Amino acid sequence: MPRVLVKISYHGGQFLGFQIQNQGRTVQGYFEKILKRMHKRSVRIHPSSRTDRGVHAKAQYFHFDTDLNIEPTQWQYAMNRSLPDDIYVHDVQFIDEDFHCRYDCVGKTYRYSVYQAEHRNPFLSQLMTFESASLDIKLMNEAAQQFVGTHDFTSFCSQKTEVESKERTIYESRVVSTAEGLDFIITGSGFLYNMVRVIMAFLLEVGKGKRMATDVPEILAAQDRNLVPHTAPAEGLYLEKVYLSPESLREDFGEEIKIHYKKSAQNS
Secondary structure (H helix, E strand, O other), X not given: OOEEEEEEEEOHHXXXXXXXXXXXXXXXXXXXXXXXXXXXXXXXXXXXXXXXXXXXXXXXXEEEEOOOOOOHHHHHHHHHHHOOOOEEEEEEEEEOOOOOOOOOOOEEEEEEEEEEOOOOOHHHOXXXXXXXXXXXXXXXXXXXXXXXXXXXXXXXXXXXXXXXXXXXXXXXXXXXXXXXXXEEEEEEOOOXXXXXXXXXXXXXXXXXXXXXXXXXXXXXXXXXXXXXXXXXXXXXXXXXXXXXXXXXXXXXXXXXXXXXXXXXXXXX
């Protein structure tokens, strides 16, 4: 049975998240409704990531199996024709039947966008996080770089996280200035529940002078979420890139990097 890989993007502001719920609007719900109508039966999709309520995706993937004889361009057309304006299918292709979007994912990049102004801008609502306080981007970047490497991120994830190992490898972690304010960019082997948003909340405190970059190693070692009690809002978070092969990851980070890859699920 052919396996189909779909690349999408979506504005997460009006979704309860990617994963289907009993009630409410979800990205998975829209696609499975379309596929059920086309197949005359339920078809489950398998995403590379399950973004939370309010989180956006510039590049997200999922796969599904089909017995329909439809070309990739026609799949794309049929889906986009039935989708709402806040989801778009960019590409569809056939893939090997042993490929799995979630288990074969070797890395992801997230971007968290903050705009700084004296007053809240309603036209940036649900797209960026508002911060009126002045922030020291240099100090935030120093703190961000402390996360590069392999660490246990118990202190920087939700207490609801239900996985055996909370060890993840971070390949890139940096804060950059933008015309609106700043972006935090982080690439890793995988991410725990709320991990990026908890790290971002900590970085904002560093930027305000309430925490220090040198606190990071001690907090990581403590493995205590109570040391970082805050979580940044969902609206500024974007799933920016998904790496579906070691080769694609090495293209961006060099042949010398050691890729931590296990054929097992990551949280988000």
